[in-house]
Amino acid sequence: MKTARMKVVIAFCFGLMLSASASARDFAIDHLEPASWWVGMKHSRVELMVHGNAIGPLQPRLSRPGVTVIDVQRVANPNYLFVTLEIAASASPGTFDIEFVDGDRVAARHPFRLDAREAGSAARKGFDASDAIYLITPDRFANGDPSNDSVAAMQERADRASPNGRHGGDIAGISAHLDYIAGMGFTQLWPTPLLENDQPKFSYHGYAITDLYRVDRRFGSNEDYRALSRSARAKGVGLIMDVVLNHIGSSHWWMRDLPTPDWINHGGKFAPTNHRRTTVQDPHAAPQDKADFVEGWFSPGMPDLNQRNPHLATYLIQNSLWWIEYAGLSGIREDTFGYADAEFLSAWGKAVLDEYPDFSMVGEEWSASPATVAHWQRGKVNADGHVPHMPSMMDFPVHTALRDALREAEGWDTGWIRLYEALANDYLYPDADRLVVFAENHDTTRMLANVKGDVALFKIAMAYLTTVRGTPQFFYGSEVLMEGPREREDGNIRADMPGGWAGDAKNAFTGAGLSPAERDAQDYLRRLLDWRRNTPVVQHGKLQHFAPVDGVYVYFRYDGQDTVMVALNRNAKPAPLALERFGRFIKAGSKGRDAMSGKAVALGTTLELAGDAATIISIE
Incomplete structure (x- = not known):
């Protein structure tokens, strides 16, 4: 009887333990x-x-x-x-x-x-026109730790043979080549997103984030990212984070248990955006067209976030502040900027700048219309009442004009006139000098492909980015003439950096295996950036340009003390340039010095320009 009673007591206690455990x-x-x-x-x-x-x-x-x-x-x-x-x-x-x-x-x-x-965190200084930004796709830049190429618990495994697969590039690879980045003259590093993308495919690019507080384990850890930032900073290179406010990845844990029914637009069901970005400020736009743009999904794998939900809005703002503070960032590049709710974007930008007044952010509004891009820049007075706080925007209008100008023949309304008229629209911007200028990025064909392999025209593009107003951004690998396809194929455009993988036949980092042309292009950009870094007038000086004539486009950067002349010659043969037209900047007896060679240049009545080349002269 006693034994039976004890069994009952034990069973009861065990049941309590199970209940407590459950x-x-x-x-x-x-x-x-x-x-x-x-x-x-x-x-x-x-x-x-x-x-x-x-x-x-x-x-x-x-x-x-x-x-x-x-x-x-x-x-x-x-x-x-x-x-x-x-x-x-x-x-x-x-x-x-x-x-x-x-x-x-x-x-x-x-x-x-x-x-x-x-110390000094709140007063951190962001990037500006004195910087040069280097854009990389981390999965394709360098593989410093092959052991993390595939992670058993994650959906997509490495497949370097596939243009759209993961190739194994990681934070360790970036860290190993910081000396190269700094040595080339780049002062800011912009990697495409490094946060977790646990998607079944196409996870390498990083824009379908599945955990907003965790670095993807195939790239490394949060601490690795913070260490990268510190190491880069010690070498004079700031770290720009690619932030995505518009959408997440379809495998984000939220999608298995949404916090609220309105957390994802269209109730969590795919409905595509119409990409009609002009509807944001078009006074004639149908409300449904505007809603379809802002609330539509970028792709089936990228659920569209509803930033009108106050908890989600707060979450996204705090997430940006957290990464700035945690990783010691010097800037943010914000993806698909205009696709998010406009009121939220204003609140987000204000919150970041309230915390970090001198911080830098640049938004992506992929439009060739300066009016559309200018709508989002801080200081713009908009007819629709929107108050923007974004200090900078990607200069897609100049990007488009530069590519068109170098691809087409000179004519009354083609060629250099594209760039001349694009810059004429600078009056639309509150601060055109804060724009980020670029010839190519991870979403476009490379500039060398755009000019059908013409290295001379590619060099002209690099010279333009280095001397025009704004902050220049360059795309990894182009400095060694990576060309890629001539039609957009993202996986092949974002090809592996030569030398980033053991056994590569070419090595951009050491120069081993590079052809003479590749070495020359790399050296050309290095010398350009070194000269630019030591020439404040091309960073912050005013710009005056002259209407293109006979395939030559001339502009000056000046500040009352120093003057630089830039002459871009599209003619295959050398061309004499009459200097009388530029009398404001070139006086009788003026002397010049070639920026690339350092040689003295005679500035008489004419100047002989090399064919298919940029001539850059410091006026003394």
């Missing part, structure tokens, strides 16, 4: 984001997204001097809580637990960390 599992915290913050931020109220099975009824609490739970928001999905913390300036750095209470019982705990800010 309860603990039921209330596990699967996600708490962000999981850390900093003492001394202006953004001192932090809304945490907390996710776990049936945690909605739980009450968060903590015991930490200087940190207070000031608000708890519950939503339709009982698996989420939105908890706002107030972090006082008196709070001390360290890790503590946030408890989630069910009645009198602590049902779950999750750690939260407060960090001290780096």
Whole structure:
């Protein structure tokens, strides 16, 4: 009898243990984001997204001097809580637990960390026209750690033989070649997104993010990314993060358990964007056309985020602030800028600049219309009332004009006149000098392909980017004449950097195996950037240009003390340039010095221009 009674007691206790264990599992915290913050931020109220099975009824609490739970928001999905913390300036750095209470019982705990800010963090200086940006696709740049090429727990494995597969480039590869990047004269590094893209295919490019707080393990770790930023900074190179506010990847964990029914536009079902970016400010646009642009999905694999949801808007703003602070960023390039909700974009930009007044951001608005691009730049007074806060925009109008100008024959309305008239639209921008100018990027054919392999024209394009107003951006590998297809094929345009993989026949980093033409092109850009870095007038001086005549386009950069003349000659043969027209800048007895050779140049009545070349002269 006694034995039987003991068995009953044991069984009862075991049942209680199982019940308690099940309860603990039921209330596990699967996600708490962000999981850390900093003492001394202006953004001192932090809304945490907390996710776990049936945690909605739980009450968060903590015991930490200087940190207070000031608000708890519950939503339709009982698996989420939105908890706002107030972090006082008196709070001390360290890790503590946030408890989630069910009645009198602590049902779950999750750690939260407060960090001290780096000295001068709020006053960090972003990129400007004194910089030169180097754009890379990390998966295609260099493979420094072959052991992470494939990760068993992730959907897509490495396949270097496929143009659209993962090739194995990573943060270790970038870090190993920082000396090359700095030695070429690039002062800012823009990698396409490095955050987790656990998609079944096409995951290499990074724009279908599945975890906004985690670096993709095939690239490395969060700490590797932060170490890259520090190492780059020590070599004089800032780190620009490619941020995506418009969409996520279809394999993001949100898609398995949406926080709210309106978290994703169109109820989480694919509905394509119409790409009609002019509808944002078109006074005649049908409201449905505008909605289809902003709310439509970029692709079936990229669910469109509804930034009108206040919790999502706060999440995205805090995510950007977190990465700036965590990784010590010097800038943000924001993807598909105009596709997101305009009111949110204004709030996001203001929040970033409130925290970091001298920070730099550049938005992507892929339009050849300067009116469309200018709408989004800080300081623009818009008829629709939109107040933008984006300091810079990618200069797609000049990008388009440059490519057209070099591809077509000279004529009354073709050739150099494209560029001349594109710059004439600078009055539309609040600050044209803050624009980022470029000839090519990861979404276009390469410039060398655009000019059908003509290296002379490619060099002219590089000279133009180096001397025109704005901040120049260059695309990895083009400095060694990577050409790629002449029609857009993204996987082949984003080809592997020569020398980034063991056994490569050519090595752009060391010069081994490069042809004389490839070495010459690389050296040409290196010398251009070195000269530019030491010539402030082409960074911040004013620009005056003269209407193209007979295939020659001339402009000057000047600041009241120094003057640089740039003459771009599209003629295959040398051409004499009469200098009388430029009397404001070239006086009788003026002397000049060639920027590339350093040789003295006679400035009499005419100047002999080399054929198919840029002539750059410092006026002395």
